[in-house]
Amino acid sequence: MAETLLFNALRQAIDEEMSRDGTVYVLGEDVGQYGGSYKVTKGLYEKYGELRVLDTPIAENSFTGMAVGSAMTGLKPIVEGMNMGFLLLAFNQIANNAGMLRYTSGGNFEIPMVIRGPGGVGRQLGAEHSQRLEAYFQAVPGLKIVACSTPYNAKGLLKSAIRDRNPVLFFEHVLLYNLKEDLPEDEYLLPLNQAEVVRRGEDVTILTYSRMRHHVMQAVKSLEKKGFDPEVIDLISLKPIDYDTLGESIRKTHRVIIVEECMKTGGIAAEIIASINDRFFDELDAPVLRLSSQDIPTPYNGRLESLTIVQPKQIEAAVEQMVALRV
Amino acid sequence: MAETLLFNALRQAIDEEMSRDGTVYVLGEDVGQYGGSYKVTKGLYEKYGELRVLDTPIAENSFTGMAVGSAMTGLKPIVEGMNMGFLLLAFNQIANNAGMLRYTSGGNFEIPMVIRGPGGVGRQLGAEHSQRLEAYFQAVPGLKIVACSTPYNAKGLLKSAIRDRNPVLFFEHVLLYNLKEDLPEDEYLLPLNQAEVVRRGEDVTILTYSRMRHHVMQAVKSLEKKGFDPEVIDLISLKPIDYDTLGESIRKTHRVIIVEECMKTGGIAAEIIASINDRFFDELDAPVLRLSSQDIPTPYNGRLESLTIVQPKQIEAAVEQMVALRV
Amino acid sequence: MVQDRTLPAFQSATAQVSSEEGLRLYEDMILGRYFEDKCAEMYYRGKMFGFVHLYNGQEAVSTGVIKAMRSDDYVCSTYRDHVHALSAGVPANSVMAELFGKETGCSKGRGGSMHMFSKEHNLLGGFAFIGEGIPVALGAAFQARYRRDALGDAAADQVTAAFFGDGTTNNGQFFECLNMAALWKLPILFVVENNKWAIGMAHERATSQPEIYRKASVFGMPGVEVDGMDVLAVRAAAQEAISRARAGEGPTLIECLTYRFRGHSLADPDELRSQAEKETWQARDPIGRFEAYLLEQNLADEETLKSVRQRIDGLIEAAVKFAEDSPEPDPSELYRYIFAER
Amino acid sequence: MVQDRTLPAFQSATAQVSSEEGLRLYEDMILGRYFEDKCAEMYYRGKMFGFVHLYNGQEAVSTGVIKAMRSDDYVCSTYRDHVHALSAGVPANSVMAELFGKETGCSKGRGGSMHMFSKEHNLLGGFAFIGEGIPVALGAAFQARYRRDALGDAAADQVTAAFFGDGTTNNGQFFECLNMAALWKLPILFVVENNKWAIGMAHERATSQPEIYRKASVFGMPGVEVDGMDVLAVRAAAQEAISRARAGEGPTLIECLTYRFRGHSLADPDELRSQAEKETWQARDPIGRFEAYLLEQNLADEETLKSVRQRIDGLIEAAVKFAEDSPEPDPSELYRYIFAER
Ligand SMILES: Cc1ncc(C[n+]2csc(CCOP(=O)(O)OP(=O)(O)O)c2C)c(N)n1
Ligand SMILES: Cc1ncc(C[n+]2csc(CCOP(=O)(O)OP(=O)(O)O)c2C)c(N)n1
Ligand SMILES: [Mg+2]
């Protein structure tokens, strides 16, 4: 297949699943006639009609709850958060009902739904439009959390998320929609619970996800030239974390750096470090290093903003220090 | 002063601050005529009138936002979450406006407000009434998070929280309201950012907060008889964490157990372990152990519920294993 | 005593209930009442825990609405859910066992009083947070319309009833859902059980406009006010709303003026409601009133009614025994039901 | 083209504006318009970033309401906030510098286009999330009432105006706040700028009852519908609402029928609005209309208006220069403003 942009890969995933299964539908703000803020659902309204691509009023808590109710009764909703940050308003429905209801109902109901949309720090979008909700939602039981990072994995993962019989929070990144990649002609699905080894290496394990994967790979380019050989793993699933893949790598490299875009305090890396501590403490030759965003709302000013998130140079320096100096 | 129940200690704190400062007011569901679900505001409506002890409609997001607006313009609201879980509905106002607005406004506004109420796992209250929101909110920038655990610290901390010029999430525990303690006659305040060393010891550092402090102390009683000498620290401030006090202890014991009531994944202990790893890795003789609630919504059934949270016996066993076996 | 609204008049004679139908309604109300009385007893005897919210006094609403629905319709409740569950057909055994936290409970002992669920009976829950059930109910209603209009299933004419209280109508989710329901003409009944109080908050102190049914008008939705102590009045309003919904003509807001005869929950000291107010409403007891109606209209005699009461009595006793004898959940299944099972 | 409502008639002649007053309003509208046009230019020249929402076409609302308020009253806006900030008295320099991300910006370069704040000018924000400013505005209004009635400060008669769009009126916070404002008689104006669209969602497709001002009625609150392209009509409605609020008589909902002349934001392709619709509304340009009025009524001559336009032009140029010449925030202050400073 010709080069496909990430947002089109997502659209293909939705389109394929909608044509395969009549119970799959999309709802959210401007997903229909407008085609979605980031054009992920463009053309689907015309193809599937206004019920299957439902333009909602600006009422995040209620339309998310409505999606839950429809999932309990047999539909497979895909909620688009125009920006995932807006789903702070739907926190109650996502936590209590999408996340916990199946358990609390003693298994009466399944909630097969996907909640997807753009998150992350963009280009000077200001604090409220630069949220990284993966950190806020990771403690909610019953949710799966997935972050895609390439057109290939975006498509394969979203298809699996749609077919999954559990609620899946699916994070896209506002700055990755225009990534391009050749996609397979044939249908494919990717497992939701498996981390992706992006580059094999021996020196150090770099764990990352979403856009930071690309910052890491940029750093790796320079590092390779300097003779370093890092292993890079894209977590893909932020909840649960694939500790099999992580463990294999850690047992080889004995060194871990985590690069995340969420804030440091209470972030994804915090949980991973704690779990590595539980599981692989004796394997570590050095404390796990976390490179996270600063613990502040994202400032608008471009220079401050770029100081807020982790830059490739910092990753480079961290690897050099950890590996070369054998700290 | 005669023995004071924890809920009365809280009431005294509010009463004293309200009489000291006319801009302090309380708002929430049933805080007025009803006197609060757990009687924390009992009598204050009669004393201060209906504007200063404001009974609100059941509209958590909006009345929390209203509190923010009133704080921006010079009042000092105390929002009571009838149960802190209900504030999931107010997540947007708490995160975007209470937490981030001061920063995003470039320091234009201060938000001196307290959001307080009961949290934690009670006695078979079911999943939705057994939330531990400290884990969900810990990643929000700009918030202070405090958990009280005794009548003495409840009073002193709440008074400080009310005087603090920043938004403070103040967690009480649904099962601690009837704790009794002699309180000082004179006014006192306690610092919000200081952990409390509950028991000095040499063997191991136990970090805990809220109700789990009491589970820990129950375990310590038996442990003492068996000759163990653990140091027990009540974190008090869950954000930021007082790493000075923790560090001092860790440099002495070289062993850490964290006992928390929130779920393991993305919990408070996760962040602490990651930070200990950052700061005190070389001091550790063993991986930090976390004893957390199970990663499930709290089941109603009593037996399942008690399996969900950490019990004193488990703490005992963990200390014994870590210290005696010198793992 | 908080000021009372005049209950709207209803001509019971126009209701045209058969004897059989009348007894069905009567039995359902008795079931609700006796079940709740037994809960109080069991709670005080330490058999059930947590917050237990009883429905006494409001039976005409549950029975009036749910018994007018089909078994494949959907019911969505709150924390005050035992009686809605019973009316929806969940056996007293399963509801009682749930309250006892047993594996045989309708939520397998995981939910408790505030979280009754039954997929089999299309009971969507059991929602402990104010208002959060309304969007879920909307979703079930959307689902029916979706099956009919997007999937072409002409048989998909199920209706959903969402129950909630006066206090809940000040919450944003209520309004958001009124709008979406009317906008998309969803087959849903918003049933407000206006019992004048939200715990200790009198309705008039919480809302700037106490006549809730009027709020429907600004959403282009019919809103009706009903004497919630008269099962036939409730039933008539429900029937009209249900047939409108089933015909694809959209939602209705039904405000039932009612009263709870007990405190908010079994933990509530109930000190704010005046004796006079309680007595006024007690005198309107929906069960006594319907009994009188059945006798007056010769739809039943004392004997028959008594035998209904006795049967229900026995059924409740059996439910308690069932609950007591049932096994607790297996601790090894602590993590079961977190995710769907393959 | 989405169906149009008839704009309510307003007798401008009754407005009784002095020449001075008329010029003040004119100047404010010109300021808003020229400022936004300059933003578009600067955005395309890469001087500002992110989502930038311009106000062109809606000037009569900001000017009509805010210029009827006192300087110690409060204004609460959305992401479309530049012009509200200007009307509230925030200097063009600070707003422009904020857009350039400079330390001299009203939010010190931390906020950006959607987050304009000025404590000095009682501008509460700049809220990027739909509806979240309404409760905050309510809080400012509550504060005034609190000072007056709980603290006995008779001078505390400040009024708050909350601005937001048609799409926002489907959000729960809108209704929750209408209720509380009416219940507690808070001094607040809910100013809906109904520009017929919420990004790509036509108002009629998002709401079951498009006449927003009518929603006030079920909260016991006056609701008025105003021609939002007529600054004098808006001003008259605002004046009435403000004096009611100031007198302690509570809130008002004002629905201004208006239109934005540009896309939702500078990133919006704006493909869904018809040419015909745009032209119809363009013909109602509030500035041209008010110009004609001023000339007709002999409140100003062409020369005077021209000199106003020139002055504003210069002011905007100066603002750009100010913004360009201003320093960026100091990186060492990345963590400043997280907490209050002692
Ligand atoms: C979101 C949320 N806020 C607050 C509560 C606490 N609460 C439980 S019931 C109740 C009152 C509800 O009153 P109403 O809607 O009139 O129903 P009723 O109990 O009278 O049937 C409140 C405030 C809750 N359960 N959920
Ligand atoms: C909570 C939330 N949901 C969604 C959005 C995305 N969004 C920004 S503006 C907008 C449309 C708002 O329309 P309206 O209220 O009519 O105001 P207008 O832009 O027309 O002035 C939407 C959906 C948001 N900012 N916040
Ligand atoms: Mg009620």
Ligand SMILES: [Mg+2]
């Ligand atoms: Mg609009």
